[in-house]
Amino acid sequence: MTATTAPVRLGGRGLRHELRAVRVVWHRDLLRFRTDRGRILSSFAQPLLFLFVLGQGLGATLPVGTFGDAGYSTFLFPGVLATSVMFTAVFSAISIVWDRELGFLREMLVAPVGRTSIVLGKALGGATVATLQSVVLLALAGLVGVPYDPVMMLATVGLLFVVAFAITALGLVIAVRVDQIQTVMPRVQLLLAPLMFLSGAFFPVSGQLPGWLHALALANPITYGVDAVRRVVLSRVDPSIGDSVALHWGSWPVPVWLDVVLVAGVGGVLLAVAAWMFSRPE
Amino acid sequence: MTLTALGTPSGEAGTGRPPAVEVSGLVKTFGDVEAVRGIDLSVRAGELFGFLGPNGAGKSTTIQILCTLLRPTAGAARVAGFDVVRDRTEVRRHIGLVFQETTLDAHLTAEQNLRFHADIYGMPKAEVGPRIDAVLEMVGLTDRRRSLVRTFSGGMKRRLEIARGLLHSPRVLFLDEPTIGLDPESRAGLWGYVDRLRAEEDITVFLTTHYMDEAERCDRIAIVDSGRIGALDTPSALKASVGADRVRVRTADDDAAEALVRERLGVETAREDGVLVVLAPDGERFVPRLFELGLTVRSVSVSRPTLDDVFLAYTGARMSERQAAAGGPARSPVAGPAGGRR
Numbered sequence: 001m002t003a004t005t006a007p008v009r010l011g012g013r014g015l016r017h018e019l020r021a022v023r024v025v026w027h028r029d030l031l032r033f034r035t036d037r038g039r040i041l042s043s044f045a046q047p048l049l050f051l052f053v054l055g056q057g058l059g060a061t062l063p064v065g066t067f068g069d070a071g072y073s074t075f076l077f078p079g080v081l082a083t084s085v086m087f088t089a090v091f092s093a094i095s096i097v098w099d100r101e102l103g104f105l106r107e108m109l110v111a112p113v114g115r116t117s118i119v120l121g122k123a124l125g126g127a128t129v130a131t132l133q134s135v136v137l138l139a140l141a142g143l144v145g146v147p148y149d150p151v152m153m154l155a156t157v158g159l160l161f162v163v164a165f166a167i168t169a170l171g172l173v174i175a176v177r178v179d180q181i182q183t184v185m186p187r188v189q190l191l192l193a194p195l196m197f198l199s200g201a202f203f204p205v206s207g208q209l210p211g212w213l214h215a216l217a218l219a220n221p222i223t224y225g226v227d228a229v230r231r232v233v234l235s236r237v238d239p240s241i242g243d244s245v246a247l248h249w250g251s252w253p254v255p256v257w258l259d260v261v262l263v264a265g266v267g268g269v270l271l272a273v274a275a276w277m278f279s280r281p282e
Numbered sequence: 283m284t285l286t287a288l289g290t291p292s293g294e295a296g297t298g299r300p301p302a303v304e305v306s307g308l309v310k311t312f313g314d315v316e317a318v319r320g321i322d323l324s325v326r327a328g329e330l331f332g333f334l335g336p337n338g339a340g341k342s343t344t345i346q347i348l349c350t351l352l353r354p355t356a357g358a359a360r361v362a363g364f365d366v367v368r369d370r371t372e373v374r375r376h377i378g379l380v381f382q383e384t385t386l387d388a389h390l391t392a393e394q395n396l397r398f399h400a401d402i403y404g405m406p407k408a409e410v411g412p413r414i415d416a417v418l419e420m421v422g423l424t425d426r427r428r429s430l431v432r433t434f435s436g437g438m439k440r441r442l443e444i445a446r447g448l449l450h451s452p453r454v455l456f457l458d459e460p461t462i463g464l465d466p467e468s469r470a471g472l473w474g475y476v477d478r479l480r481a482e483e484d485i486t487v488f489l490t491t492h493y494m495d496e497a498e499r500c501d502r503i504a505i506v507d508s509g510r511i512g513a514l515d516t517p518s519a520l521k522a523s524v525g526a527d528r529v530r531v532r533t534a535d536d537d538a539a540e541a542l543v544r545e546r547l548g549v550e551t552a553r554e555d556g557v558l559v560v561l562a563p564d565g566e567r568f569v570p571r572l573f574e575l576g577l578t579v580r581s582v583s584v585s586r587p588t589l590d591d592v593f594l595a596y597t598g599a600r601m602s603e604r605q606a607a608a609g610g611p612a613r614s615p616v617a618g619p620a621g622g623r624r
């Protein structure tokens with residue numbers, strides 16, 4: 001008897017295959033985002049509170065002209081965009097712990113792809129989902145006196161994507177080796193709140209802050225993301241505003257491109273750390 | 283106990299080809315729990331290999347090592363010719379898995395789960411559609427392909443998982459209690475498909491099960507207990523190893539018949555509820571000899587040891603404990619061997 005072996009074609013190898021794996025992991029996050037209406041709606045509660053309650057409430061106490069032509073709500077808008085992106089991104093990242101608990105992670109772990117591809121797919125997925133949500137918030141721009149300028153809007157979305165990517169990567173570093181959601185939740189909250197309050201989302205960093213607070217804010221990578229978004233948005237609201245709202249290192253205003261490089265760089269390093277942690281044998 | 287069939291391939295399939303699975307001295311400990319304590323085995327290409335043992339015997343742990351999810355504490359293993367530690371990606375390209383616990387994404391549809399799998403395994407794009415149709419058809423889920431998996435019953439999820447494990451035409455398929463929770467029809471459907479796959483694609487199947495009829499289908503069986511292999515052979519050899527066939531005879535005069543049988547045929551006899559039982563190595567061939575003695579036989583029946591008896595002999599537990607568990611306290615012996623040593 002001869003063994004009749006049907007020509008079975010095995011799956012691909014190499015970079016193209018890895019990229020396909022990145023794409024499908026990313027795509028899954030988008031599919032799940034679409035079916036997860038509850039999460040989408042509830043995630044708007046916090047930014048709306050910040051924007052309208054904090055914005056109007058605190059704004060009423062500030063002297064006119066503090067931020068050029070922009071009111072406090074307008075100043076706050078970029079910060080709220082960035083912080084809302086932070087929350088969505090980090091929760092997207094820690095969904096990998098759910099995947100582990102509910103079993104689906106195994107489906108990815110036994111697949112013939114590198115761990116780096118899985119982590120990269122997850123980071124891009126989290127970043128995309130977070131950015132998509134921020135687009136909905138961005139639609140409220142008119143309510144806080146920000147004009148609907150397509151170029152500014154596109155630039156903002158791009159910047160928010162970079163911030164979201166870095167935050168997702170951070171979330172992955174925290175979550176990638178954890179096997180229980182109750183373990184990861186407290187760690188995330190412990191980290192997110194300081195990152196948010198020290199980011200300059202709610203008040204200008206370079207100004208009258210006490211030295212220790214100023215130093216902490218400058219050490220927070222999110223600060224640079226908020227700065228970039230704010231400069232892009234406010235320069236369109238009041239073109240004469242110049243560097244007055246900019247983040248400064250000493251007396252030197254940090255250019256927007258450097259903001260972007262810093263945030264993206266931190267994101268890249270965090271992603272590499274997450275991939276390394278994920279690849280270590282269990 | 284001996285590893286009877288190790289290294290003695292019984293001909294036909296697999297001659298000259300490297301073994302599909304080769305395990306030597308495999309050990310895995312979790313802290314001070316020794317889940318696997320030195321397993322050696324070799325599965326021939328094309329074989330349907332059964333891995334049987336009571337709960338906690340180390341079956342799933344062994345499979346997780348073979349599929350590169352866990353690192354062995356000691357020992358080595360090769361799957362499809364590749365080392366499970368050094369050539370992990372190559373091993374993964376060649377294997378398909380149905381884990382004991384579900385690994386589906388409940389928030390995706392059946393088809394989305396399958397497409398994810400096709401992509402992450404790098405299946406040629408043109409083959410994906412037809413192959414998905416085929417596996418969905420096989421498990422009878424064609425009309426539910428667009429439903430979210432969380433709306434599926436337990437059995438439907440299991441069927442989808444099996445379909446997914448087969449999607450990318452693996453060379454070695456690991457099935458860890460694949461038919462748990464399936465109704466008889468779905469089980470039959472699965473086995474029909476596995477048989478076809480084995481015939482058409484020459485696939486090797488590494489199976490764990492607690493069902494006797496599924497164990498019966500295997501070419502060879504290893505019985506594991508507390509992380510060690512107690513016996514490894516074909517089902518019929520294993521059955522022969524635990525005892526003779528039992529021939530129950532009713533005659534006109536059982537006492538006379540018993541004496542005659544003992545004296546003339548030199549075999550053991552016993553009484554079970556007053557009925558004469560003759561213990562013979564090959565019961566069916568033995569029956570004519572009863573008539574040759576000139577006995578007035580009223581009825582005769584032959585029973586052989588089952589795999590359940592084999593299982594009991596090597597592990598001290600009943601194999602079908604899961605089925606029995608519903609009816610009574612049959613689980614209790616299971617805790618014995620695994621629990622005792624810790």
Ligand SMILES: Nc1ncnc2c1ncn2[C@@H]1O[C@H](COP(=O)(O)OP(=O)(O)OP(=O)(O)O)[C@@H](O)[C@H]1O
Nearest residue numbers: 312315317335336337338339340341342343344382
């Ligand atoms: N991740 C782990 N950490 C600690 N102990 C583990 C782990 N995985 C398995 N074990 C232990 O290893 C032993 C073998 O478990 P395993 O899952 O391999 O058994 P099994 O033969 O598959 O049993 P079952 O028939 O119940 O599926 C058990 O004692 C189990 O408690």
Ligand SMILES: [Mg+2]
Nearest residue numbers: 341342382458
């Ligand atoms: Mg198991």
